[in-house]
Amino acid sequence: MLQQTQVATVIDYYNRWMQKWPTLQALAAASLEEVNELWAGLGYYSRGKRLQEAARKVVSELAGRMPRTAEDLQRLLPGVGRYTAGAIASISFGQATGVVDGNVIRVLCRLRCIGADTSSLAVIDCLWNMANTLVDRSRPGDFNQALMELGATVCTPKSPLCGECPVKEHCHAWRRVEKELASASQKLFGKTTLVPDVEDYGTGDCLLCLPAAELWDSSLGVTNFPRKAAKKQPRVERTATCVLERRGHLGVPEYLIVQRPSSGLLAGLWEFPSFPLAPGLQEEQQKEVLADHLQAWTRQPVQTQSLCFVGEVVHIFSHIHQTYVVYSLCLDGDLVLDAASSPSRWVTEEEFRASAVSTAMKKVLKAREAQRGAQSSRGKVGSTAACAGLPCALLEHKDLGLHWELPSLEQGDMPGRLSPWFP
Ligand code: SF4
Numbered sequence: 365m366l367q368q369t370q371v372a373t374v375i376d377y378y379n380r381w382m383q384k385w386p387t388l389q390a391l392a393a394a395s396l397e398e399v400n401e402l403w404a405g406l407g408y409y410s411r412g413k414r415l416q417e418a419a420r421k422v423v424s425e426l427a428g429r430m431p432r433t434a435e436d437l438q439r440l441l442p443g444v445g446r447y448t449a450g451a452i453a454s455i456s457f458g459q460a461t462g463v464v465d466g467n468v469i470r471v472l473c474r475l476r477c478i479g480a481d482t483s484s485l486a487v488i489d490c491l492w493n494m495a496n497t498l499v500d501r502s503r504p505g506d507f508n509q510a511l512m513e514l515g516a517t518v519c520t521p522k523s524p525l526c527g528e529c530p531v532k533e534h535c536h537a538w539r540r541v542e543k544e545l546a547s548a549s550q551k552l553f554g555k556t557t558l559v560p561d562v563e564d565y566g567t568g569d570c571l572l573c574l575p576a577a578e579l580w581d582s583s584l585g586v587t588n589f590p591r592k593a594a595k596k597q598p599r600v601e602r603t604a605t606c607v608l609e610r611r612g613h614l615g616v617p618e619y620l621i622v623q624r625p626s627s628g629l630l631a632g633l634w635e636f637p638s639f640p641l642a643p644g645l646q647e648e649q650q651k652e653v654l655a656d657h658l659q660a661w662t663r664q665p666v667q668t669q670s671l672c673f674v675g676e677v678v679h680i681f682s683h684i685h686q687t688y689v690v691y692s693l694c695l696d697g698d699l700v701l702d703a704a705s706s707p708s709r710w711v712t713e714e715e716f717r718a719s720a721v722s723t724a725m726k727k728v729l730k731a732r733e734a735q736r737g738a739q740s741s742r743g744k745v746g747s748t749a750a751c752a753g754l755p756c757a758l759l760e761h762k763d764l765g766l767h768w769e770l771p772s773l774e775q776g777d778m779p780g781r782l783s784p785w786f787p
Contacts, residue, residue: 367448368408368682377406388428391419396632400720407723408682409630414443432457446492455505462495463508464488467515473590474519474537479574483593486571524586537586544582598685602641604654607674607692607732608699612712619716619729620699622708629681634709635725637661641689647673650689662699675731679724690728692735 365374365381381402385391391399396413403412418441422430431437434453437444444452446464453459464472469482472491480487500507518525532538574580580588612618621634639657641650651668658666674690701708711719716729 365406365411367411369406373406377402385419388419388422388430391416392423396626397720400632401718404633404720405723405726409633409722411443413631417442418444430456433459434461450495451508454499454508458504460499460501460504462492462497462499462504463512464491464495465512467512467519468495470521470590471511471515471519474524474586475531475535476572477536477540477574477589478572479589479591480570480572481593482590490572522587526586535586537589540580541585596683598680598683600643600685600687602643602645602687602689603638604641604650604657605636605638605677605688605690605728606654606658606671607636607690607728608658608695609692610695610710612710616712618710618712620708620710621716621719621721621725622706624706629684630722632720633725634719634721636690636728638688651691654691658693661702661705663702664699666693672735674728674735677724677727677731679722679727686724688724688728690731692732 365378384398384402385394394416396416399412399416400409403409406412421441422428426440430452431440432453434446434449437449437452438446450461450463454461454463462468469491472478472494473482476494478487478491482488482491495508495511498507498511514529514531518529526532526535526538526541529535529538574588574591608620609617610620620637622637624630624633624635626632637658639654641653645653648668651671651673654671655666655668671691671693674692677688677690679686679688713729713733717726
């Protein structure tokens, strides 16, 4: 859970997880649906799925015994990479093996003035060798946790607390800053400059030094290390999403959600029906795409005019800048869905929130509710009434001098017919 996620966010999830599945056997017996439900909101959903797959493998193929070395953990369990294997083996089983995560990379790069691109395999291998060499043989778990904690609390990305750092005497980046300060003060008093250190010239072919094109920047001090890797731009995607609604039991709104495929992004999670949009489509074209998809899927005609634009919801995944273009469509009666399509079900708002849905979909529902709230407080129904599958009704605020217009409904019908939609 802590991979890519902060402790403060994880604590609640961890406690609920351990309460529900205190043993590997309990986790192995759970369904992916339950795992996704508990994981909902934590992001990077494949972690939960893999955790459960690993538990199943330990129970069914390894006689309930966890592998105890980093090599076996990585080799035998799905989703266990080099870092996770090292962390489990050293912390849980006392194996003298190092760990390299983002915090450790930063500390080691500063300790040894490593300025090369840390996303390169050669540099990563070198850092692993260093971590494996440095690790304390008698207390590897404590050592590794201390190193990670040092990076998280003292040797932080932007404001390292070098003055309080317990390893500053060993830190080459700190020494370099000290040397520069000493040299500057000598110059100030007209003394000769110190003889430069041979390490300050390590910009030739060295695999680990700052490249010659990116020389040391005095204003950055120790934060010259690690060098920032060029950030990969996230992919830009647009998706048309439709909040399909109907009046359920006692007029309570219900929403149709469908399950995503069991692999890929947000695998196995539930969402409002969503379809990819080609770039550059205008609103009318987007509606046509959505209506076509819904029509094929629900096997009933869907008019573009009945789709109500709700707004755009942006969600940033680690590698995708996703914009959900949200529409709502209110139905009168049930739907027969294409049998070949994904599993689907109707849920109330409460059930929706308890389901395995992503944070992005919660934002989509919030946008739809905000729109309904705004319409309700303005007293303006307009096209929303039409999309409720009811005869077209236009309702404006009487204080503004406007009026009700009910082409095919008696005015007395309105509260009963519309109140479930506009509470
Ligand atoms: Fe990090 Fe500063 Fe400590 Fe070096 S002295 S390890 S740069 S906090």
